Amino acid sequence: MAAVEGLFTLDSDEPQLIGGRARRRGSYFFPKALAGSDPACLGDEIDEVLLSRTGQLWSYTTGEYAPPAPYVIPGDEFEPYVVAAVRLAEENLVVLGQVVEGVSVEDLSVGMEMELVIDVLYSDDEHDYLVWKWSPTAMSENGDE
Amino acid sequence: MDEIAILGVGMHPWGKWGRNFVEYGEKAARDALADAEVGWDEIQFVSGANSVRCGYPGYVSASTFSNALGFTGCQLASSYAACASGATALSIARAQILSGVCEVALVVGAESTPKGFFAPNAGERHEDPDWLRFHLVGATNPTYFALYARRRMALYGDTSEDFAAVKVKNSRHGVFNSNARYTKEYDVDDIANSPMVADPLRLLEICATSDGGAALVVSSLEWAAGRGIDNPVRVSGISTVSPTYPNSVIELPYLASDSWAAVGDETMTFKDNIAARAYEEASVSPEDLDFAEVYDLSSAYELDWYEHIGLCERGDATKLLRAGDTALGGRIPVNPSGGLGAFGEAVPAQAIAQVCEMVWQLRGEAGHRQVDGAKVGLSINHGMFGHGSSVICTR
Incomplete structure (x- = not known):
């Protein structure tokens, strides 16, 4: 199940983020609930839209220390992770996300193409809690993970 | 834009002291008053920069610091604007002074921080x-x-x-x-x-998360001149x-x-x-x-x-x-x-x-x-x- 409902589709092959788009103005938002930072959208309808699945890597970093709650440490011990900020191709919107396991900062460079995937954020006895993550497109295509 | 004068400044040293934030703010305020040679009983307005990490007293900082210095019936405003809180508190004092509501004001902010990463408020808040x-x-x-x-x-x-x-x-x-x-x-x-x-x-x-406190005594240029201060630092x-x-x-x-x-x-x-x-x-x-x-x-x-x-x-x-x-x-x-x-x-x-x-x-x-x-x-x-x-x- 989704770790938080309403932010992304659970399509296992081609998942997408669920954002907002101002009907007349054309600006995009993620999450949709945060629409409003564009003053020209006052009175405009905000439609729910599915956002591009790919984009260019804007920047990236690592989390070497365990974040505080509400981050849930998956597994028994904290493992460092990689975070990416990706500029969505069509929407010109930069979106954060963790990078899939097995990708290190050495594998990344600003500008490379990234693709949205669904992955496990953490699990308990009953469920896997899912979230979007970023994966280098070339890696997904090669399937050599 | 019209200017105001800064008559006095004071700080409690930064550190990881783990003490009540009010202590830091009070020390900074007393130092600023002494530096300005202005009595606490002369202050007409206190502008507090709030803390969100020190419980309710942090949300009503102007009242909290005034209480620590002794209630004198002066006007209060407490504000929070994340890292901009201190400058926001100064801007409110400036507005009060330039509009003639008061002539001399104290601006003060202090915080005691927990160890480690700053974390969000408790609770499950999917809209936050x-x-x-x-x-x-x-x-x-x-x-x-x-x-x-x-x-x-x-x-x-x-x-x-x-x-x-x-x-x-x-x-x-x-x-x-x-x-x-x-x-x-x-x-x-x-x-x-x-x-x-x-x-x-x-x-x-x-940047580490630290404890500390800082304060300013500010006034109109006219009030400063009345105290014989003709060339103050100006905002x-x-x-x-x-x-x-x-x-x-x-x-x-x-x-x-x-x-x-x-x-x-x-x-x-x-x-x-x-x-x-x-x-x-x-x-x-x-x-x-x-x-x-x-x-x-x-x-x-x-x-x-x-x-x-x-x-x-x-x-x-x-x-x-x-x-x-x-x-x-x-x-x-x-x-x-x-x-x-x-x-x-x-x-x-x-x-x-x-x-x-x-x-x-x-x-x-x-x-x-x-x-x-x-x-x-x-x-x-x-x-x-x-x-x-x-x-x-x-x-």
Whole structure:
């Protein structure tokens, strides 16, 4: 199940983020609930839209220390992770996300193409809690993970 | 914009003391009053910068600090604006003074911080971006600082050595500041040997969370003149602007930037807007500055500010750094106080502490960290949820 409902589709092959788009103005938002930072959208309808699945890597970093709650440490011990900020191709919107396991900062460079995937954020006895993550497109295509 | 006078400044030293924040604020306030030679019973208005980490007393800081000093029936206002809280409290005092509601006011902020990463409020709040970024991405504050740092490396060719050089510079300044938390001079090896926190930033390059308190006594120029003070340090401009849509940079604590699909472009960022308003109010331009106090939440973050306050073109910050222009003795010293690198961050006190340093510099009382002949200073900061501020002081 989704770790938080309403932010992304659970399509296992081609998942997408669920954002907002101002009907007349054309600006995009993620999450949709945060629409409003564009003053020209006052009175405009905000439609729910599915956002591009790919984009260019804007920047990236690592989390070497365990974040505080509400981050849930998956597994028994904290493992460092990689975070990416990706500029969505069509929407010109930069979106954060963790990078899939097995990708290190050495594998990344600003500008490379990234693709949205669904992955496990953490699990308990009953469920896997899912979230979007970023994966280098070339890696997904090669399937050599 | 009409100006007000800063008559007195005071600070409680930064550290990790673990004591009640009221103690820090009271000490800073008493020092500022003594420095101004103004009695507490003369203060007509108290503007408090709130803390969100010290319980209810932190949310009503003007009342809390006034109670500690003794209730005299003066007017109160308590405000919170993340890292901009201190400058916001100053802007409210300025408005009260310039509108004639009061003549002399006390501005005070203090905080006691827990150890480790700043964390969101408790509870499960799916509409709160601060909650979402921790839960879904594990994005801490240093995550964002590191994203900006890595982008500088990719776009401008900045190096880890450049970032370390910022910390080395600020630590050299901090050695001379008895209010700083860290007064050790670091070298590049110390930084390279400190643990990686968020690649490419290491522990010594990331601002700590600190305890501290700072206060100002401010008045109308007329009231100052009545006390025989004809040449006070003046507040010449204050900016507390919001971002202008679209802000292309992904800001704390959001999961996404604004979109520049419908309007604007990738060059539009919040940090550029903040200083612009202060420059406009003060009728000052970047060439007029003698020094600047900027919010070095990370070593690399200081370089962003060189560009956003107009010291150089976008991408050229390391030229200033490498030439020594921004070190004490250089053309335009940045963070002569030692900056957040030497202080850590005590959120509601920090913007006020920046103003304290400006006052000491403009009075020529900064000792070994004095910028010779300083007449114009600028402070700037930037916090969560689109709050940022800048203050320009002149003498």
